[in-house]
Amino acid sequence: MNFARDLRMTAARSLLVGALLLAASCAGGAVVKPGVQPAYPSDPGALTVVGAENFYADVLHQIGGGKVKVYSFLSDPNADPHQYESNAADARAVADARLVIENGLGYDAFMDRLLKASPSSNRVVINVQSLAGAENGSNAHLWYDPTVMPRVAAAAAAALERLDPTHSDLYTTGLAAFNSRERAVDDEVAALKARYAGAPIAFTEPVAGYLAGAIGLSVKSPMEFMKAVEEGNDPPSAAVAEEENLLRNHEVKVLLYNSQTVTKLTAQVKDVATASHVPVVGVSETEPPGTTFQDWQLAQLKALEAALSS
Ligand SMILES: [Zn+2]
CATH class of the missing domain: 3.40.50.1980 (Nitrogenase molybdenum iron protein domain)
Structure with missing residues (x-):
């Protein structure tokens, strides 16, 4: 498997979408560049x-x-x-x-x-x-x-x-x-901290690392795994096995899944979580369209709370 190639394919798709948008806007008369x-x-x-x-x-x-x-x-x-x-x-x-x-x-x-x-x-x-x-x-x-x-x-x-x-x-x-x-x-973070400080969790990528720290959650994912995913590299196979075993053996309460830094490997890890009945909570790098920073953060915190209480 070549994860770098996945990323290049994503980039190629983005270029294609960009070209189509440009073509569409030219056809309409006004040039609107994304x-x-x-x-x-x-x-x-x-x-x-x-x-x-x-x-x-x-x-x-x-x-x-x-x-x-x-x-x-x-x-x-x-x-x-x-x-x-x-x-x-x-x-x-x-x-x-x-x-x-x-x-x-x-x-x-x-x-x-x-x-x-x-x-x-x-x-x-x-x-x-x-x-x-x-x-x-x-x-x-x-x-x-x-x-x-x-x-x-x-x-x-x-x-x-x-x-x-x-x-x-x-x-x-x-x-x-x-x-x-x-x-x-802040209130939601404090409420989660009061109930779930110390709870073990896994990440695919450390996007919500500071938030997990503020709640006092214990991140069990191997550092080499998270770093490699963040940088678009292939993690060492021992780190992949360690990450998947956290889920298979129920050593973590939830998998925080980065929905924007996605590779074949992170999708595979997510599948292991689902098959092992470990709740998966999506977290994103950027703010979803049509929301506010605070509503975005609150929605993710509420989903995390639901997962931790299950
Ligand atoms: Zn990231």
């Missing part, structure tokens, strides 16, 4: 901002409403963000942006290249890795840490107030609303 549309409606004259990942774009939207024109690059629920390659439209959005949020930790290394390609003295860049004080090599999925997003939101609101003082009241109100929605997530 990836360049703002993520939310905005007022005329709105400040151009970028959240490289769609959950950071959502934070910007929750705080700035119509006063910000938000672009986002990593948002396709059917694509693996770890394999993303930026395009010319992304470069243009970054060049126009007054405020940019990037994740760091190599998750969106393309952002550093885009920022360097269009230097600007009046653009504010929030690097979430720096904000969180995360060392290189740490788990890159920082937005799953319930203590990180409120700090991102506070930094974004402060930047918007500085860049656009006329609407500073609106940004202050937006931040308060963000934080109040965030409390529902």
Whole structure:
């Protein structure tokens, strides 16, 4: 089996879909290139901002409403963000942006290249890795840490107030609303921690690692297995056997299955869980379309709670 080939096939499909979209839009007269549309409606004259990942774009939207024109690059629920390659439209959005949020930790290394390609003295860049004080090599999925997003939101609101003082009241109100929605997530994490701290679980990929840590869950999956899946490599067969045995022997209460970083191998692991009657909870890298950051997190936490209580 060749998992690298699976990823290349996914990339080829994405290119094909892109070409079809472009052909369809040309046929209709207007040229609409995928990836360049703002993520939310905005007022005329709105400040151009970028959240490289769609959950950071959502934070910007929750705080700035119509006063910000938000672009986002990593948002396709059917694509693996770890394999993303930026395009010319992304470069243009970054060049126009007054405020940019990037994740760091190599998750969106393309952002550093885009920022360097269009230097600007009046653009504010929030690097979430720096904000969180995360060392290189740490788990890159920082937005799953319930203590990180409120700090991102506070930094974004402060930047918007500085860049656009006329609407500073609106940004202050937006931040308060963000934080109040965030409390529902914190409450759910606390409730799960009170009941399930120490419960053994398995991952296919460490996307929800910080969340599991906040709840106090004990992740039993071999590190080499999770790392290899994250990086699109084949894990050592001993690690695969260890992962599957966790499920076959019921050494874990639940499998947290990354629904975006999918390979033939992770699908196989999921099948082992199902056959062994270990509950499987889907977790995704990016925010699903049509929801909010907090509702997304809450839905996943509720599914986890249902699985842990079964
Ligand atoms: Zn990941």
